Amino acid sequence: MASPSHRNAAAGKEENSHTWHLAEDATGIAMADLEYAILRVFEAFGRWQSECLAAVSGATITGPENILLHVIAMKGRAKTIRDIELLTNRSDTANIQYGLRKLIKLGFIEKQGSGRVGVYYRCTEKGVAVCKTYADLRKKLLLKSVKGLPKFEAEAARCSAHLEAIEKIYTIASREAATFFRR
Numbered sequence: 001m002a003s004p005s006h007r008n009a010a011a012g013k014e015e016n017s018h019t020w021h022l023a024e025d026a027t028g029i030a031m032a033d034l035e036y037a038i039l040r041v042f043e044a045f046g047r048w049q050s051e052c053l054a055a056v057s058g059a060t061i062t063g064p065e066n067i068l069l070h071v072i073a074m075k076g077r078a079k080t081i082r083d084i085e086l087l088t089n090r091s092d093t094a095n096i097q098y099g100l101r102k103l104i105k106l107g108f109i110e111k112q113g114s115g116r117v118g119v120y121y122r123c124t125e126k127g128v129a130v131c132k133t134y135a136d137l138r139k140k141l142l143l144k145s146v147k148g149l150p151k152f153e154a155e156a157a158r159c160s161a162h163l164e165a166i167e168k169i170y171t172i173a174s175r176e177a178a179t180f181f182r183r
Contacts, residue, residue, distance in 0.1 A: 047063070049063040052141075057134075062099075065099040068088075069123070072109055072123055074087070078122040079121055081119070103127070107124055107127070108127035109124060110122055
């Protein structure tokens with residue numbers, strides 16, 4: 001068994017090898033590790049969404065475009081671009097519009113109204129059917145797998161609450177960077 005001083009030296013060496021310009025101390029390391037875990041999960045989530053949608057519809061769209069479809073389908077109510085931005089925490093209107101045009105071209109959603117009275121996006125019958133089939137495959141493949149994780153529901157709720165708190169910190173830090181540090 002390693003002596004306490006040897007373990008401390010090994011831990012210090014491991015921590016030092018883990019440092020870099022975004023991770024210079026324990027808090028920086030923890031934040032960088034979290035950010036990269038979020039990035040990897042986001043990318044895996046996007047791949048999952050693309051593959052699941054392709055499996056049920058044959059359509060090839062990105063994860064963020066898939067999210068647009070499911071947000072529009074949510075609760076069976078039409079959504080404005082502002083609704084979509086709010087629900088997805090996005091502000092890249094041009095990219096959202098591009099994704100919406102792709103979904104319209106695929107026949108998954110339709111545009112209603114005009115600039116004067118308001119533009120809304122609603123799922124077509126085809127889009128509703130795709131979302132239902134997607135949900136069924138999601139249940140079969142994804143939800144079945146996560147049910148095997150110990151205490152998944154409680155841990156997911158705790159993790160979601162923690163991520164929402166961190167989201168607020170990022171929002172405040174973004175506003176401060178834009179207000180006081182932009183060149």
